[in-house]
Amino acid sequence: MILGKKPEQRGRPHITVVLAMSLDGKIADVRRSPARFGSPRDKAHLEARFAEADGVLFGAATLRAYGTTLPLTHPNLLQQRQDEGRSPQPVHIVCSRTAEFDPDLRFFRQPVPRWLLTTPTGGDRWQSRTEFDRIFALPATPTGLDWRQALADLTQAGIRRLVLAGGGELVAALVAADAVDELWLTVCPLLLGGRDAPTPVGGDGWLEAAAPRLELLSAEAIAQEVFLHYRLHRAAD
Numbered sequence: 001m002i003l004g005k006k007p008e009q010r011g012r013p014h015i016t017v018v019l020a021m022s023l024d025g026k027i028a029d030v031r032r033s034p035a036r037f038g039s040p041r042d043k044a045h046l047e048a049r050f051a052e053a054d055g056v057l058f059g060a061a062t063l064r065a066y067g068t069t070l071p072l073t074h075p076n077l078l079q080q081r082q083d084e085g086r087s088p089q090p091v092h093i094v095c096s097r098t099a100e101f102d103p104d105l106r107f108f109r110q111p112v113p114r115w116l117l118t119t120p121t122g123g124d125r126w127q128s129r130t131e132f133d134r135i136f137a138l139p140a141t142p143t144g145l146d147w148r149q150a151l152a153d154l155t156q157a158g159i160r161r162l163v164l165a166g167g168g169e170l171v172a173a174l175v176a177a178d179a180v181d182e183l184w185l186t187v188c189p190l191l192l193g194g195r196d197a198p199t200p201v202g203g204d205g206w207l208e209a210a211a212p213r214l215e216l217l218s219a220e221a222i223a224q225e226v227f228l229h230y231r232l233h234r235a236a237d
C-alpha cells in the first residue's frame, strides 16, 4: 500500500483498482458473465486487497453480473483487522446512477455493510428500505456523479482506503477524475476475445498523447498467472 499525502489532506480516499484480466485484455466474456477465471491464488490476492481497505467500490453492472460480493473469510485477515481495531468487513459500496437492482440478489443477504453511491433519483428507490445501510445521493453530472463530492463524502464517512473492484466503466470514470492511485492486474491464461467484451478501462478512452501513464511497482509470476502492480502518475497530488 502506497500512501503519499494523507487522504484527509486530499479530500479523497486512496484508491486501488484490483482486476483480473484474460491474456487478451478482457475482464469478462462477451456476454459480460461474472468473471470466475482467476485461480484460487488470485481469489486470495483479491481477498487480501479487500482486507487492507475500509471500503470496496464496484459498478452496478458488476453487481448485476455476480449478484454477490466477496466477504472476508480468511481467519488471518479477520484477525489482523481485529488486532488493528477495524471492523471485520470493509463496507461494500455500489455505484449506480439508476440504482435499479433486484432486492432478492444474494448480495443483500451477505454479512457485509452495504452503502449506495447514486443520484437523488436512485436514492429515492431505496430510501425507505433496509438493504443499504447508508445512501449517498449526489448531484448527477454529464459523466455520471460529481466525483469530487462523492469522494469527499466517503472520506468524511471514514473511508481512507478504497479498493475499486471494477468494472471497466467505473474504473474509467475514476481514472478520468484523476482519483486512482494504484492498479493491481492479474493476467490469467485464457483468451476471451469479442470486440464488445469489457476491458479494465472502458469509457470513451484517451488519445495516446493524453493517456494516463503508470509506473510498474512489481511483477510476479505465480503458477500460470502474472500479478502486476502499478502506480498511476496523477495530475494532482
Ligand SMILES: NC(=O)c1ccc[n+]([C@@H]2O[C@H](COP(=O)([O-])OP(=O)(O)OC[C@H]3O[C@@H](n4cnc5c(N)ncnc54)[C@H](OP(=O)(O)O)[C@@H]3O)[C@@H](O)[C@H]2O)c1
Pocket: 018, 019, 020, 021, 026, 027, 028, 029, 031, 032, 033, 034, 035, 058, 059, 060, 061, 062, 063, 065, 066, 095, 096, 097, 098, 099, 100, 143, 144, 145, 165, 166, 167, 168, 169, 170, 171, 173, 198, 202
Ligand atoms: N475480471 C474482473 O476482475 C472483473 C471485476 C469486476 C467486474 N468484472 C466484469 O465486468 C463486467 C461489468 O463491467 P462494466 O464495465 O460493464 O460495468 P461496471 O463498471 O461494473 O458498471 C457500470 C455501471 O455502473 C454505474 N456507473 C459507472 N460509472 C458511473 C459513474 N461515473 N457515475 C455513476 N454511475 C456509474 C452505472 O450504473 P447504472 O447503469 O445502474 O446507472 C453503469 O451502468 C461484468 O461482466 C463483470 O463480470 C470483471
